[in-house]
Amino acid sequence: MKVLKFGGTSVANAQNISLVKNIVAHTVADKIIVVVSAFGGVTDQLLHAALLASVQNRDYKTVLKEIEDRHLATIKELISIKDQSQVLSKVKSDINTLETLLEGAYLIGEITPKLSDKIVSYGELLSSYIISEFFLQEQMDVVYKDSRELIKTGDSTGKASVHFERTNTNCATYFSEVPNKVIVMPGFIASSENGSSTTLGRGGSDYTAAIVAAAIDAEVLEIWTDVSGMFTANPKLVKQAKAIPHISYEEAMELSHFGAKVLYPPTIQPVLAKGISIHIKNTLAPEDAGTLITKNKNEKGKTVRGITHVGNMALLSLEGPGMVGIPGISKRFFEVLSQAEISVVFITQASSEHSICVGISADDVHHAVDVVNTAFEYEIERGKIKSTIAEIDLAIIALVGDNMKHHQGLSGKMFSTLGRNNVNIRAIAQGASERNISAVIIKSDVKKALNALHEEFFEENIKQLNLFVMGVGNVGAKFLEQVRQQRKFLKENLKLNIRVIGISNSRTMVFDENGIPLKDWESVLAQGQKADKVGFFETVQNLNYRNSIFVDNTASDEVASTYHSYLGNSISVVTCNKIACSSNYENYKSLKDLARTYNAPFLFETNVGAGLPIIDTLKHLIASGDKVLKIQAVLSGSLNFVFNNFNENTTFHDVVEQAKAEGYTEPDPKIDLSGIDVMRKILILARESGNKLDISDIKNKPFLPKESLDTDNNEDFFASLKTHETGFQKLYTDAQKADSKLKYVAQFEDGKASVGLQQIPKGHDFYNLEGSDNIVLFYTERYPNQPMIIKGAGAGADVTASGIFADIIRIGNF
Structure with a gap:
């Protein structure tokens, strides 16, 4: 014999009840006991109607009418017209009785526990009767049995104690003698020794099924619900959750006690002593394996189930x-x-x-x-x-x-x-x-907690990184394309699953909890809501995802000012924006302290050298106990590009314009040409070397005329470059006469930093620096004479984007 229990969602409507019929029809057993719950939501409606009646609110009649209409509609869908009359008559009679009970509660202005049990019992009584009549119409060998005739309890209400000796005798006798193959019973309800209706408490239908299964030594107890078994976590909260194929009674009870809604803990008690297995199955997907619950069957090697x-x-x-x-x-x-x-x-x-x-x-x-x-x-x-x-x-x-x-x-x-x-x-x-x-x-x-723990214990070490990207210009667009191209590789080879949850530019912002499709991010963003930096942060905070990373691809001081909020909420920050790390020292230190305190990485490799591993190398030197003695560097890819392409056959104006057009300079080229950008970079390197320094401490020897430096827009700036072309040509010819090349050099030594244009002679490490390349020479206690040299492309959207991407991968590998 098998006992099959179908929950409220399994019998929520005519379509689902038809699925139940198919499951029962294909079950192989000499006898099949089918225990059913009330139609999904009806128990709550009955309780609500009772409450309204008890406070003398006539709206209970509206709720009762909804209950009646739902049951009558289900009958008309399931039962053929010629057989409907008897079923409709019986259900209407029960509804009339229910109305009388509610009217009594209304008249006396209260509801007693005993009356409440009677009212609530009608959910299961109605559903089980309708289902048994549907089975009968479908030519099944079925009989209806009222559970109150078999399961006996004490007189307490709401959660009555079962009298097992009497109940077991009743069940054993009845099921051994009944000739029908299928027996349909209402769950949840029972009766006291004097015949009064009682209920078995929350999860009572499961309990009914377990009581019967234990009483008749059933082969198995099948619990049919709307999910495919017990999962490693709640699949509504953890999308990567998987069904557990096999689990022990004790593990199932622990999971059920702590919120796994597919099973109610007391259900297991009657069958546990008998060693009867429980099978959790999905009515809507009966082919799924589900979860088998048996005695001490934990898979070898499994720890957290x-x-x-x-x-x-x-x-x-x-x-x-x-x-x-x-x-x-x-x-x-x-x-x-x-x-x-x-x-x-x-x-x-x-x-x-x-x-x-x-x-x-x-x-x-x-x-x-x-x-x-x-x-x-x-x-x-x-x-x-x-x-x-x-x-x-x-x-x-x-x-x-x-x-x-x-x-x-x-x-x-x-x-x-x-x-x-x-x-x-x-x-x-x-x-x-x-x-x-x-x-x-x-x-x-x-x-966040469930997803983080599930990732740690169940997902084969695949770590999910949730990105929130601010800025999608040259660098940001390249970055998103690189993420799109590399997602599969990273998942397969580095066990990193990267999702872009939010994107914003200066006009619009958009969020998608399932991940923004990167193939169409531009059109998705165009239809987004109005951009709002505060709103962007609040959304990131409210989503509260594990492994959240804020990616700043802008050059905005407003965006840089939000880093404290992100880091203070354990949201990592990756940025190519140099403003925060070159701001006043206290702000820089505060950001670093927040990152440590809240275990939120703050990475800014691209602040110096774009995609070159300059800062990362410096960190490793310091962490390993080395000490920086001197730093010499060409840190501006844009300035290097300008002076590598500037000669007697070009104009300085045209070369700068070309550098801007090809994305080597900031949107405002003056930031690069004034030396401010290089000052920020050497400041960051000095600070990362362990020195307390502010940008005002750096000596800047500008090569731009004052007129150019005083302009406040690009049009005036470029016009001033034309005006002073003679001066720029003189810089070039003077270097040529000295058999040297012009390079904009940054230097830090003995706690002092400086930047400025220099003539670099032949044989110097900087002399043959081509294109937009950067170079850094680290003189340290371990490298005092022959410096550690890092050299390569130091500007451009592609390499900057790759540097940002590398920082994100570093976070993934923490």
């Missing part, structure tokens, strides 16, 4: 010096909560006995505070115990697995993963069996 959570939690703390060494405090605390019918789902106590902390439903928190403060009023008045403290808006997350106790470091791995993603842990609990490690966190962090 699932990650789950309970939302809407609160922490209740009892603490004070008067608790230390005083016997019975804990007993009194838990007795008070028990007598108030407040369920405790989480307990932790300091070894000093100074405090006890418990997790309860947030719905009970105000009542809990009142009863505990009342119970300990004497101790509170005398300062021995503090007034009870409650924290709300919390959730519990838990790792579950039978074999976790055999593996060291799981707790550390869990907590370090949460810490890296700025998920603050409010409390921790771990049993000696180590089957469950639980932590209390802020409920707004649940999605």
Whole structure:
């Protein structure tokens, strides 16, 4: 014999009920017991109608009419016209009885627990009757059996205690004698010894099925729902979650207790003792394997089997010096909560006995505070115990697995993963069996926490990086194209899954939680909402994704000023914008401190040398204990391009214009030609070498005439270059006469920095520097005479974009 239970979503409508019929028809067994829930949502409607009636609100009639219409419509879809009359008549009769019960609640202005049980029972009574009649019409060998005739309970209401001896005898006798192959029963409902309707509490239909399965020693208990088994995490929150093929009873109970909604924990109890397997299956996808729950069948080598959570939690703390060494405090605390019918789902106590902390439903928190403060009023008045403290808006997350106790470091791995993603842990609990490690966190962090832990424990070390990109001009566009081209390679070879979640330019911004399609990002962005830097940050913050990275491809000081907000919320920052790192030293240091404090990488390799690994190399030198003695460098790809192409056959104006057109200069070329850009770069290198320096400390020997420096727009700037062409030609001819080349050089030595145009003689490392290349010479204690040289393309959208991309990969490999 097999027991099949179908939940509310499985019988939500005529279409789903037809799927149920097909599943039952193809089930191989000598007898099939089908336990059904109320149509999806009907139980809630019945409770709502009862509440309205109890406060004498006539709207209960509207709710009842909705319930009636839904059932009648389902009958008309399932049952042929010639057979409808009897079924409609029976259902209408039941609805009339239900209306009488609700009318009684309305007249007396209250609803008793006993009356509530009677009202709520009609959800299952109606659905099971309609389904049995549909099966009968489909020529199935079926009979309807009222569960109240088999399952006997005590007189308590809402969650009645089952009298198993009587119930087991009833079930064994009935199912051994009934001749029909298929028996349809309502779940959730039972009856007391005197015949009054009772209910089995939340998850009662599962419980009904388990009680029957245990009573008749069923071959298997199948729980049919709307998901394909128990998952490694909630698939609605973690898209990469996978169904668990095989799991133990104990693991299933832990996962169910901590929020896995496909199974209610008490369900397992009756079948556990009998060793009857439970199979979780999907009514909407019956071909899926689902999850098989049996005794101690954890796959070899598996540690964490699932990650789950309970939302809407609160922490209740009892603490004070008067608790230390005083016997019975804990007993009194838990007795008070028990007598108030407040369920405790989480307990932790300091070894000093100074405090006890418990997790309860947030719905009970105000009542809990009142009863505990009342119970300990004497101790509170005398300062021995503090007034009870409650924290709300919390959730519990838990790792579950039978074999976790055999593996060291799981707790550390869990907590370090949460810490890296700025998920603050409010409390921790771990049993000696180590089957469950639980932590209390802020409920707004649940999605991020679940995804981060799932990535760590289940996704074959594939790390997801969520990018938010500001600026899509030359560099930004190249960067997005590089990401698009390399996504597959990175996933397969570096185990990095990169998604671009947000993009903004100066006009519009757009977000897509599933990742913006990079093939069409331009058209998607064009249809986005109005750009807003504050709104952009707030959206990134509210999405609260793990491994979030803000990518700044702009040269905006406004954007640079937002870095503090990102880093302070554990959002990494990658930027080619030099403004932040060359701002006043305190701001620079603050950003570096925030990055360390909140474990959010702040990378700016492209600030110096575009895609060249200059800053990264410098960091490794310093980290390994080396000390920088001197830095000499040509750091402006744009200036190098200009002076490599400027000669007696060209004009300085035309070469600068060409450099701007080819993307070697900033949008405002004066930033490059004035030396400001180079000053920023040598400042950053000096700071990264461990020196405290501001840009005002750098000596700048400009080669541009004052008229050019004083212009405030590009048109006037280029006009001034034409005016002073003679002076530029003189710079060139003077260098030629000295058999030298013009290079704009930055230098740092003995705590002092300078930038300026120099004549570089033959034989010097800078002399043959071509095109827009950069070069840096690091003289250190380990390289005092022959410097470490880094040389290569130091400007251009492609190489700058590749440098940004490299920083993102560095973060992925942290």
